[in-house]
Amino acid sequence: MGKTVKGYANLLITWTDGITNIPVASELMSSRKEDCIIRKHNKRIDKRSAGGKRRANSVMRKPKLLIKLCKGILNKGIKAEYVLMDTWFYSDSLVASLKELSLDSICMIKKNLKFAFVGETVRHNLKYILSTLGQRNHTSDIISTVVVQTESGQQVKLVFIRNRNNRKEFITLLSSNIHLSAEEIVELYSRRWSIECCFKAAKQYLGLNSECFARDYDSICALNRISYIRFTVLEIIRRHEEDPRSHGQLFRDSCSAIRTISFIEALETLSVCFTSLIDALDKAGCIVKGKLQDAYKLAEEIIEKWYDSISEFLRKLLKPSNIPEFLNN
Numbered sequence: 371m372g373k374t375v376k377g378y379a380n381l382l383i384t385w386t387d388g389i390t391n392i393p394v395a396s397e398l399m400s401s402r403k404e405d406c407i408i409r410k411h412n413k414r415i416d417k418r419s420a421g422g423k424r425r426a427n428s429v430m431r432k433p434k435l436l437i438k439l440c441k442g443i444l445n446k447g448i449k450a451e452y453v454l455m456d457t458w459f460y461s462d463s464l465v466a467s468l469k470e471l472s473l474d475s476i477c478m479i480k481k482n483l484k485f486a487f488v489g490e491t492v493r494h495n496l497k498y499i500l501s502t503l504g505q506r507n508h509t510s511d512i513i514s515t516v517v518v519q520t521e522s523g524q525q526v527k528l529v530f531i532r533n534r535n536n537r538k539e540f541i542t543l544l545s546s547n548i549h550l551s552a553e554e555i556v557e558l559y560s561r562r563w564s565i566e567c568c569f570k571a572a573k574q575y576l577g578l579n580s581e582c583f584a585r586d587y588d589s590i591c592a593l594n595r596i597s598y599i600r601f602t603v604l605e606i607i608r609r610h611e612e613d614p615r616s617h618g619q620l621f622r623d624s625c626s627a628i629r630t631i632s633f634i635e636a637l638e639t640l641s642v643c644f645t646s647l648i649d650a651l652d653k654a655g656c657i658v659k660g661k662l663q664d665a666y667k668l669a670e671e672i673i674e675k676w677y678d679s680i681s682e683f684l685r686k687l688l689k690p691s692n693i694p695e696f697l698n699n
Contacts (some may be wrong), residue, residue, distance in 0.1 A: 389563035393598040454562035485518035
């Protein structure tokens with residue numbers, strides 16, 4: 371609306387796998403215009419210090435800072451495939467820069483953007499592009515998809531989705547990975563909502579909004595980091611308690627029991643094969659009359675000998691002399 375409020379814009383990057391949401395980078399952004407700054411930075415602070423670097427980051431353009439933070443995150447060993455962004459963050463150059471880092475972009479875009487059909491040069495607005503496409507069906511939330519070109523020639527995939535608040539309107543998702551299906555793009559972008567939950571939790575429950583009233587930039591940055599550390603601890607606890615993949619020993623014991631049952635069933639199947647083979651030979655007339663019971667007895671003796679040989683092998687294998695010393699200790 372052209373208005374500003376006192377404070378800083380909180381640029382936050384979180385990592386998520388769809389279950390857990392972990393804050394990995396955050397910067398408090400200040401205005402580059404001196405007239406809009408309420409309290410100017412202390413120029414005596416060494417620019418090589420952590421405080422000096424934070425202040426330099428605070429006046430960078432957000433897309434440029436985003437690229438810098440993403441490089442730092444990847445260099446620290448955090449693996450990611452996609453960057454999920456809201457409408458105000460998308461730009462053609464930003465998507466290209468993220469692509470150079472092997473990161474695909476998925477974001478919601480504004481309706482005033484224009485794209486060209488693949489192989490053409492004339493660019494059209496989203497409403498016109500949608501009007502040229504066939505709809506899937508009138509009940510699906512996903513209206514249609516199309517691969518188009520940006521102004522720089524990048525191929526991106528657009529997914530048109532019905533606005534649930536107004537079914538006559540639509541919203542558009544953009545993906546720089548054109549091989550994803552519309553459903554995959556929608557599912558991945560839905561994970562972006564977890565960052566809004568992170569903001570809400572930090573403000574309402576973790577003290578970011580009310581715990582400190584300092585005006586010093588370093589103090590505000592410290593409070594910002596502390597609130598996200600608290601959030602990370604809570605996320606780790608929640609993952610251990612709620613994620614079915616983290617049930618620990620119970621999960622491993624269940625897997626072990628399942629493997630044991632399969633092995634026993636395999637042995638029983640082998641025994642049944644022996645006895646069914648005798649029945650088949652008897653029906654084919656290959657066993658002398660009156661010798662069927664002798665054949666069953668002979669089969670049982672062979673199976674018992676096989677069991678005994680396996681047991682003897684395991685007993686020899688598990689003798690203390692055959693076990694490496696480091697295992698005995």
